[in-house]
Amino acid sequence: RKEVEQDPGPFNVPEGATVAFNCTYSNSASQSFFWYRQDCRKEPKLLMSVYSSGNEDGRFTAQLNRASQYISLLIRDSKLSDSATYLCVVNTDTGFQKLVFGTGTRLLVSP
Amino acid sequence: GAVVSQHPSRVICKSGTSVKIECRSLDFQATTMFWYRQFPKKSLMLMATSNEGSKATYEQGVEKDKFLINHASLTLSTLTVTSAHPEDSSFYICSATGWRDNEQFFGPGTRLTVL
Numbered sequence: 001r002k003e004v005e006q007d008p009g010p011f012n013v014p015e016g017a018t019v020a021f022n023c024t025y026s027n028s029a030s031q032s033f034f035w036y037r038q039d040c041r042k043e044p045k046l047l048m049s050v051y052s053s054g055n056e057d058g059r060f061t062a063q064l065n066r067a068s069q070y071i072s073l074l075i076r077d078s079k080l081s082d083s084a085t086y087l088c089v090v091n092t093d094t095g096f097q098k099l100v101f102g103t104g105t106r107l108l109v110s111p
Numbered sequence: 112g113a114v115v116s117q118h119p120s121r122v123i124c125k126s127g128t129s130v131k132i133e134c135r136s137l138d139f140q141a142t143t144m145f146w147y148r149q150f151p152k153k154s155l156m157l158m159a160t161s162n163e164g165s166k167a168t169y170e171q172g173v174e175k176d177k178f179l180i181n182h183a184s185l186t187l188s189t190l191t192v193t194s195a196h197p198e199d200s201s202f203y204i205c206s207a208t209g210w211r212d213n214e215q216f217f218g219p220g221t222r223l224t225v226l
Contacts (some may be wrong), residue, residue: 004154043204043217044155087154097143097208099215101155 001026004102006088012108017078021105023071023088033064035073036087038104044087047073078109113139115207117218124195125226131191132221134205140185141207145215146178149202161188195225 006023013019033050050062050071061074085104092098114137124130143162147155161167161182169175179191192199202222206215
C-alpha cells in the first residue's frame with residue numbers, strides 16, 4: 001500500500017466550478033500535512049498546510065480527518081490558472097524533515 | 112520567500128558519463144538539503160538527506176556510490192550521478208530548510224536525459 005494515495009485524475013472542470021480532491025495516508029504517526037501545487041515540468045510549490053480544524057485561504061479550503069487518515073482540498077470558483085497537479089504531502093517526522101508525496105491529482109480547468 | 116537555485120536546468124549526456132548537479136540556497140543558510148527524483152507521472156521520491164559538513168543519509172534502495180552527495184557549505188549541495196545510464200534519466204529536484212526548519216524550499220529541478 002502506498003504511503004500517500006490520491007486519485008490521479010484528470011479532473012476536467014469548467015471555469016467557476018467547485019472541485020474537491022481527496023487523499024489518504026497510511027502512517028498514523030504522521031505529524032503534519034500539506035497540499036502542494038506542481039505545474040508541468042516545474043518544482044512543487046507549497047499551496048497550504050492542513051490542520052485538523054480545517055483552514056481556508058481564499059478560494060482554497062483544506063481539511064484533515066486524523067481518525068480516517070484522510071485529507072481534502074476544495075477549490076471554489078475555479079480559474080484557468082488553477083490548472084496544475086495537486087500533490088498531497090505528509091510529513092512523517094517532527095520538523096520539516098521527512099516529506100512523503102502522493103502522485104498528485106491533475107486538474108484541468110477549461111473556459 | 113527563500114530562493115533555491117539548481118544548475119544546470121537540463122542536461123543530456125552519454126551513457127557512462129558522470130553528471131554533477133548543484134543546488135544553492137541564495138538568501139538563507141540551508142542547514143539541511145534534500146534530493147528528490149521524479150519519474151514521469153510518478154511522485155517525488157526522496158533520495159537522500161544531507162546536513163552541512165556530514166555524510167548524507169540515503170533512502171532505502173538508493174545507491175550511495177552511484178549518487179554522490181556533497182554538502183560542503185551552508186549554501187551549496189551537489190549531487191553527482193556517476194556512470195549514468197538511460198534508466199537514470201529523470202527530473203532531479205533539491206530542496207532546503209533553514210534554521211527555523213518550518214518549510215522545505217524547492218529548487219526548479221534538473222532534467223537529466225542519458226542517451
